[in-house]
Amino acid sequence: MTSLDELINKAQILLSDGHSPEQIGDELSLSMETVTWLLTQQRGEEAPKDVHIDWTATSADARMLDLTTEMMIRRYEIAVEEGQIPLRSGEVDFDTVVGISLSGVPVATLIARGTGTRLAIYHPAKHSPSQKKVGSVSGSFASVAGRSCIIVDDVITTGKTLHEVVEYLRSHGAKPVAIWVLFDKRGVKAVEGVPVFPLYTVSRID
Numbered sequence: 001m002t003s004l005d006e007l008i009n010k011a012q013i014l015l016s017d018g019h020s021p022e023q024i025g026d027e028l029s030l031s032m033e034t035v036t037w038l039l040t041q042q043r044g045e046e047a048p049k050d051v052h053i054d055w056t057a058t059s060a061d062a063r064m065l066d067l068t069t070e071m072m073i074r075r076y077e078i079a080v081e082e083g084q085i086p087l088r089s090g091e092v093d094f095d096t097v098v099g100i101s102l103s104g105v106p107v108a109t110l111i112a113r114g115t116g117t118r119l120a121i122y123h124p125a126k127h128s129p130s131q132k133k134v135g136s137v138s139g140s141f142a143s144v145a146g147r148s149c150i151i152v153d154d155v156i157t158t159g160k161t162l163h164e165v166v167e168y169l170r171s172h173g174a175k176p177v178a179i180w181v182l183f184d185k186r187g188v189k190a191v192e193g194v195p196v197f198p199l200y201t202v203s204r205i206d
């Protein structure tokens with residue numbers, strides 16, 4: 001079975017389990033166009049231009065995940081050293097790491113440990129169980145008001161989640177300083193003026 005066959009299989013299982021195409025897109029980190037194609041593709045029809053990233057070999061092993069977050073921290077240190085993040089002498093860079101639930105949380109936890117900073121958790125609006133979908137910061141972890149934050153997630157697909165988090169933080173008295181992600185599928189330099197530091201940028205060449 002090819003990896004494409006596996007992806008089609010996964011999408012069909014999720015659909016038969018009752019997930020909506022939008023939920024399948026979120027689950028597999030694919031665009032709606034790709035999900036539609038996976039669920040309805042005809043033989044010979046050309047696949048849309050999207051990529052699926054399977055990083056479970058790393059995410060399933062805490063030590064490898066830890067090493068990966070060390071790379072993310074170093075990537076930011078280099079950006080600061082190169083002046084990409086202009087810091088005034090004595091200025092505090094960030095004191096809080098905001099992990100986006102769910103997949104951003106283990107990454108953010110290890111980054112908070114590696115940088116000696118506080119850990120906050122953001123629940124995106126799309127995960128909200130209430131009728132009115134709103135995002136929130138978990139009361140079980142650090143608060144964000146008055147804090148300088150970096151936002152941490154695994155992947156940028158459309159960028160919608162990050163827009164939401166940046167707006168949430170600003171409207172709740174926090175200062176988003178930077179966004180750290182493992183994979184950027186959009187090639188975005190900034191979200192609402194907040195610079196993005198991906199470890200890997202994914203693009204197609206065709």
Ligand SMILES: O=P(O)(O)OC[C@H]1O[C@H](OP(=O)(O)OP(=O)(O)O)[C@H](O)[C@@H]1O
Pocket residue numbers: 025026027029100101102103104124153154155156157158159160161162
């Ligand atoms: O750029 P966007 O289009 O907003 O998509 C990216 C988001 O989608 C995924 O979350 P999701 O909630 O689907 O999965 P998770 O629960 O595994 O984090 C991913 O972890 C990002 O948070």
